[in-house]
Amino acid sequence: MAEITILEAVNLALARALEENPDVVVFGEDVGVNGGVFRATEGLQKRYGAERVLDTPLAETMIAGMAIGMAAQGLRPVAEVQFMGFIYPTIEQMICHATRLRNRTRGRITCPMVLRAPYGGGIHAPEHHSESTEAIFAHMPGLRVVIPSSPLRAYGLLLAAIQDPDPVVFLEPKRIYRMMKQEVPDDGEALPLDVCFQLRDGADVTLVTWGAMTHETLQAAEQLAAEGISCDVLDVATIKPLDMETILNSVAKTGRCVIIHEAARTGGVGAEIAAQLAEHGLLSLFAPVQRVTGYDTIMPMFKLENDYMPSTERIITAVKKTLEEA
């Protein structure tokens, strides 16, 4: 079996969904003929037709709004916003309608839609192309926010998102779109949502992260292992709703926790995890929880983006800080 990238796994999952379910419709800007600016939808229009794989006019509010309308009629729309920096016009549609339709109608009308967007920094992109603002969506009741970090999880979680009966924002870490390859069997098997994935078993400290930061976090864990420090690494994957049980169980084992995310620190999803650790796991902690995150600044343009994003060194420093406590 050939090994594929996250990007190819996204494409494979979309193709599988289009193949298996005639209600699945894929659309967005440059998604059809061009196959998406990152090529996530390459070849899909040719295989599944221009009625199901569509180029839309350039209007993000409309992309989200039409997805809601389609979903309300029982289709399974998978809409793409080209970059997370352009997702903000969709927020009103998502918070006022997508997330509320089931609740407003007491289940009479539902909204099984997926809003996909590449997100995060590190690809030397122009302004507005590098942000990690997942916390905005994680704050919305009624929504799921899912972030894969490997080809296997991109395939399985995207299928799960499409099959889910409720709206899902699916954020693809574009920095690692082509960074790693894995064998991904095209078996149509979805992975579970709402659960963390353990990426590395360890006893001394819990590292909680998601998206592209899993890469630096695993690197840090590897380097720390050489120094005899054993890290339990969790990929949160579904940041809304949060699987705190897995995180609390890990912290009960290690007594230490470092949360790593690319997004700005204040009000980030890491703050919610830290708050819940304080509420439910304080007594198992030997040291204060550390956060290694982007700063509370505007995401800088690419000359400084590597200074903004958490590095392996910053993660190692934070881990060692938690180990200084008795």
Next chain:
Amino acid sequence: MTNEEKKCIAQFEIHHTQLLNQAGELVGPLPDFAASYETLLALYRTMVQTRTFDSKAIALQRTGKMGTYSSSMGQEAVATGIGHAMRFEDVLLPTYREYAAQFQRGVAMSEILRYWGGDERGMAYANQPHDMPITVPIATHVPQCAGIAYAMKLRKEARVAVCVLGDGATSKGDFYEGINLAGAWQLPMVVVVTNNHWAISVPREVQTRAQTLAQKAIAAGIPGEQVDGNDVIAMRHVISNAIEKARSGGGPTLVEAMTYRMHDHTTADDASRYRDQSIVDEHKRLDPIDRLRKYLTANHNWDDDKEKSLHAACAAEVEVAVNDYLETPPVPPETMFDHLYETLPDALQAQRDEVEQLGKQKKGGDHHG
């Protein structure tokens, strides 16, 4: 260069339809449907019923038995025409003054009262599976209408999506994004702009420099026309033509319905702060219900006895709905979690338990107190 020296490459016209003038006299060719007394009576009945409901709803709010309410007084012909022109399997995306259409489509008066009484169960629409609930944010439902219409087109269904919005809504990008897609993809949808002259306190003239709102369709490459929205026969006729055109693959239409908001924006508003009563009084002469009554009186032997018995029947129906509303069983607080997702995520179970527990304590306290 002067315009005479430049070449004209495109020209557009906006047409206006009126069939009954304000005196209730026929001023255009009578559409086939309007030859039927039963049909005209059904339209008249819906308008009277809606106005009776409206007065009662305002009274419920004023006496503290309901929350803020948005009146459709004076605009009844618009939604009556829309509702009558639609098939049950079509989809309506209403805003908050289309009760007349909703009632014709199976939404219960008690459900609308429940909604304004602060209860989501008022959007469950027990007898209307297709329609979207009332849209409160302005114009956000136009793109949704396009999505619904695309689903119908993809499945090759002979169905149409009808979206209703106000004059102020045409200033929003969502409106334009939605009608642009409707044109680009030739979607089976009809967009009705209810021009009631007011977006809360901002009059239509301040809203836009455009001479008509119908002409906004031109930029989207779709037909736009204007209709006398206080003339229910014209309204039903124009909307029906637009809907059937869309149903047969002829693409979308934008209809601007000219009417007037006779009441405050909502019961929380006081229109006397920004408009003269004299203007409102002037518009009373254009009233849609008076107009059809005059026509029925002149052409179908409508009389005071029939009028009285119709009003009595409508009042009785509204009374039943009000009683049903007032007797709505209380909603257990923990149900706020029950339609958030198909299955409540584990992460939320503890919060639900907390609310349920607090609710039980409160209920117990009420019982003993």
